[in-house]
Amino acid sequence: MNLFSKLRERDAAGNPVRVGLIGAGKFGTMYLSQALRTPGIQVVGVVDLSPTRAMENLARVNWPKERYAAASLDDAVKTGGTHVGDDWRALVAHPGVDIILECTGNPIAAVDHCLAAFRNGKHVVNVTVEADAFCGPLLARKARDAGVIYSLAYGDQPALACDLVDWARTCGFPITAAGRGHKWLPHYRESTPDTVWNFWGLTAEQARVGGLNPKMFNAFLDGSKPAIESTAIANATGLEAPDDGLAFPPGSVDDIPTLMRPAAEGGVLARKGMVEVISCLRTDGTPIPYDIRKGVWVCFEGDTEYLRRCFEEYKVVTDPSGRYMCAYKKWHLIGLELSVSVASVGLRGEPTGVATCFNADVVATTKRALAPGEILDGEGGYTVFGKLAPAAKSVAQGCVPLGLAHNLKVVRPIAKDQAVTWDDVEIDPSLAAFTLRREMEQLHFGAAAQ
Structure with a gap:
């Protein structure tokens, strides 16, 4: 109940909570719209695959251009401004950053970002809940081992x-x-990016004009x-x-x-x-x-x-x-509320939600029959939807979590409405996200993990 007063104290002392943002899409931009209005917080760096798009979004939410004109992260820390770039590794390694906000929405990349941030002594607020769903319990443990905080994002449900x-x-x-x-409604689970707008209540033209991502919206609907x-x-x-x-x-x-x-x-x-x-x-x-x-x-x-x-x-x-x-x-209110997580982590040292156990899992489940050679396209796509399951059941059956069901090649036929298993697909074992998931399964379920 006193986060705002504590932020004002940090502001008055010239010692803001310093934040680095990875991913200036919808959620990240919503946060940025409020960050300038919140005392005691400095956004040191904004990293995006497209720095130009990030700058456009900053302008869209009324950031003065001079506020994000810092030539480097060092310059941002020195001047109190913000540097916009595309080097997330530099951001998570910079000594002037206290908290990393992972806002990419890409669960595979999010795992890499979180682990690197922990190694560099940074707290993480993970907006990419898709990553938390398949390896959050182990991410939380890795953060504790590194002496930092890992947190869910306030504003998300x-x-x-x-x-x-x-x-x-x-x-x-x-x-x-x-x-x-x-x-x-039950038939929504079969929805694809081609059918989402009729179910959602918009026309395809309204969605196009609004710049809405059909796959993202379909992930909610299905x-x-x-x-x-x-x-x-x-x-x-x-x-x-x-x-x-x-x-x-x-x-x-x-x-x-x-x-x-x-x-x-x-x-x-x-x-x-x-x-x-x-x-x-x-x-x-x-x-x-x-x-x-x-x-x-x-x-x-x-x-x-x-x-x-x-x-x-x-x-x-x-x-x-x-x-x-x-x-x-x-x-x-999605990203508009994210400052609560920043303040809670930065001032109190407390997460706004963090995995404490591995009770539940999201299983990639087929929307239609799939043949060998087809490629899984992840949440909101044409091939699979996510189904909640007890973790013990999912792991014992060797199910693929939805967060890892991206760009996986099917190697044997899978019937409609079936859980996808590790034996059904070709996995790249070099992925850090895959390695982390398998480590978590062994840690929690031992020999029961397939």
């Missing part, structure tokens, strides 16, 4: 859900479930992003993944306490302590008023008569029994 879970547990409430909202973010929530909070994947039960905010009860009590949960996603559409496709599509929630239990009486006295919305209620945040 996983960190916001972790915040709600932490609040409920700090208040002494048992958690029944936590998660996010989504727009979902269920991959909800699975990825639910994995991050589960592994950061210790909640469990449903045995058969997300159920996407439809409901409003006020329906959450009724839905997020054990099935034996009229809800949809196999047991208490799960992650789940609430759909804003009824099964017939009609919208549900006061939905949680863009937000996060936690459902908890009044497990004593006294607590249930308090719920009634204060007239909170509960399930029909009066035993379960929820807290929620209706909206998330």
Whole structure:
């Protein structure tokens, strides 16, 4: 509750939290739009594959040109300005940078960036949650071993859900479930970049004019992003993944306490302590008023008569029994909220969510039958979608995590709606991300890892 006052103290002392940003796309640009308005933070460097595009985005969010005209990182530290370039290795190695913000959205590259940052004694806020979903627990361990902090990104739904879970547990409430909202119907899992806009509610022309990336938007629509973010929530909070994947039960905010009860009590949960996603559409496709599509929630239990009486006295919305209620945040503002992570890591030395276990995984699952020679195109593409699974089940079956299902050659036929296994594809064992994933499987499951 006092991050802003602490930032002002750092600003007054001329000792800002110094940040390096890798990836000036949508999320990174949203953060940059607020960074100039936040005292006590200096963006020392912005690195992008296209420095020209990065500069265009800085101008778009009203950065004065002189603020990002530093000729080098050294010059930026000396003058308080910002250097824009394309050398991420120089950025993560520079002694004037405290925290690296990984905003590329490329899970393979993100692993390289995180590991290099740890080796150079830098904290990391990892916006690329796709990387966290397949190796976050080991990234967190590598950071601890290096004496630095690894964190999920506040503003993205996983960190916001972790915040709600932490609040409920700090208040002494048992958690029944936590998660996010989504727009979902079962046939969306087959969507491709060619079909996404009709399902999303835009025309192809509107998407083109808006510069919208069909593959990125399709990753949300086909269920991959909800699975990825639910994995991050589960592994950061210790909640469990449903045995058969997300159920996407439809409901409003006020329906959450009724839905997020054990099935034996009229809800949809196999047991208490799960992650789940609430759909804003009824099964017939009609919208549900006061939905949680863009937000996060936690459902908890009044497990004593006294607590249930308090719920009634204060007239909170509960399930029909009066035993379960929820807290929620209706909206998330993506990169506009990322300064909370920067301040928490830089001032308090605390992550805004970090993997503490390996409970959940996102399995690459086929959208259609695949033949030998075809190439997997990762999340949001034409070949696979991400399905949430318990990590023990995924690892025991040798499943390929969605974050690694990019540019992999299929070597034997795979039927539709099947999990892709290591035996189904050709892997480049030299990839650091692949090596890290296999190391994590052995660390957590030993001989059970295929």
